[in-house]
Amino acid sequence: MNNEEGKSLVAAIEDPNTGRPLGDGVRGVVIRDRRAAVDIRLSYPAAGWKDELAGLVSDRLRAGGEVDEVTVDVDWQIPQHAVQGGLDPIEGVRNVIAVASGKGGVGKSTVSANLALALAAEGATVGVLDADIYGPSQPRMLGLEGGPKTTDNRRILPMRAHGLQVMSIGVLVDTDQAMIWRGPMATQALQQMVSETLWEGLDYLVIDLPPGTGDIQLTLAQRIPVAGAVTVTTPQQVAVDDVRRAVAMFNKVKVPVLGVIENMSTHICSNCGHEDPVFGRGGGERIAREAGVPNLGQLPLESEVGRTTDRGTPIVVAEPDHPAAIRFREIARRVAGRLSTQSRESKVRMPKIRITD
Numbered sequence: 179m180n181n182e183e184g185k186s187l188v189a190a191i192e193d194p195n196t197g198r199p200l201g202d203g204v205r206g207v208v209i210r211d212r213r214a215a216v217d218i219r220l221s222y223p224a225a226g227w228k229d230e231l232a233g234l235v236s237d238r239l240r241a242g243g244e245v246d247e248v249t250v251d252v253d254w255q256i257p258q259h260a261v262q263g264g265l266d267p268i269e270g271v272r273n274v275i276a277v278a279s280g281k282g283g284v285g286k287s288t289v290s291a292n293l294a295l296a297l298a299a300e301g302a303t304v305g306v307l308d309a310d311i312y313g314p315s316q317p318r319m320l321g322l323e324g325g326p327k328t329t330d331n332r333r334i335l336p337m338r339a340h341g342l343q344v345m346s347i348g349v350l351v352d353t354d355q356a357m358i359w360r361g362p363m364a365t366q367a368l369q370q371m372v373s374e375t376l377w378e379g380l381d382y383l384v385i386d387l388p389p390g391t392g393d394i395q396l397t398l399a400q401r402i403p404v405a406g407a408v409t410v411t412t413p414q415q416v417a418v419d420d421v422r423r424a425v426a427m428f429n430k431v432k433v434p435v436l437g438v439i440e441n442m443s444t445h446i447c448s449n450c451g452h453e454d455p456v457f458g459r460g461g462g463e464r465i466a467r468e469a470g471v472p473n474l475g476q477l478p479l480e481s482e483v484g485r486t487t488d489r490g491t492p493i494v495v496a497e498p499d500h501p502a503a504i505r506f507r508e509i510a511r512r513v514a515g516r517l518s519t520q521s522r523e524s525k526v527r528m529p530k531i532r533i534t535d
């Protein structure tokens with residue numbers, strides 16, 4: 179087997195996170211004296227998948243009997259993806275991922291917090307923006323203390339929690355007041371929070387949107403430069419319409435929907451690890467299919483998920499080896515993997531011209 183043949187073998191390996199072959203991610207394969215060295219660069223973070231990928235590559239190259247030893251080098255470089263028409267990306271943020279739900283109480287905030295932490299654990303620099311004016315839960319879920327600081331020129335410094343940069347409408351305004359804001363007031367305040375926060379070097383900014391698909395959500399989806407959206411749902415049949423509405427909202431403003439995350443969907447037995455669907459098998463698959471978007475994964479109904487998140491240290495950091503934490507990591511890789519297949523930002527930024535006299 180020569181280098182080129184080796185490279186095509188590896189490039190054909192299906193990447194479960196993107197749903198596509200590794201393709202151009204394979205930068206090089208060098209085969210000499212029955213030894214192969216493989217260099218792979220992914221466009222999304224995958225610290226938790228690196229070893230498994232190396233195993234897949236090694237098996238594929240050794241299968242023909244011409245190679246005995248394989249070393250695989252995997253790294254990633256996260257590009258900036260295109261956003262909906264005409265909007266400028268947010269300073270300090272490569273990609274915004276919006277987390278939405280058709281209705282409240284499905285675990286959108288729990289998923290946002292754990293998704294952000296899981297993306298960070300996979301190797302990305304991540305921020306969370308809590309735009310849920312009806313119930314900003316990120317300060318509690320991420321254990322924020324005190325208020326934010328501002329700079330001399332009135333920019334807001336993000337708060338820090340578990341390695342994330344975080345800002346929440348809950349630490350900026352009196353939320354009892356915010357609850358009764360009319361649409362334009364809410365969207366203006368939320369937009370201001372997005373643009374005035376001084377984010378630093380983020381690969382992903384996860385935005386926890388207010389639940390529902392009304393005017394506020396639609397306006398936010400229209401005005402915030404979003405690279406991709408995910409919707410969170412529970413797997414009952416009645417949820418199909420909620421997911422459809424959320425997908426329709428993003429379609430309307432031309433934001434790609436990366437898929438559906440099905441929360442509180444299964445029960446994992448704490449003794450034997452057996453996983454059972456709570457509301458019957460295949461609910462999430464069906465919802466995703468009927469809504470026309472990929473299913474990004476199922477999360478178990480697990481008291482430890484609620485307990486750890488409500489205490490301010492979500493399960494992904496509190497118990498990284500817990501099956502639910504591992505599931506969050508898989509889902510995070512899929513979210514980032516699907517995003518990596520979207521088009522890249524191509525806008526050539528015009529240099530700022532300073533006119534002096």
Ligand SMILES: Nc1ncnc2c1ncn2[C@@H]1O[C@H](COP(=O)(O)OP(=O)(O)OP(=O)(O)O)[C@@H](O)[C@H]1O
Pocket residue numbers: 279281282283284285286287288289310312313315388389441442477478479480481482483484485487488
């Ligand atoms: N997978 C899970 N297992 C167990 N409990 C969960 C799970 N996901 C969420 N919960 C719990 O369900 C409740 C609702 O979750 P959360 O606040 O995240 O929902 P939400 O969709 O953001 O609601 P809203 O948008 O109305 O604020 C919380 O008490 C949370 O701890």
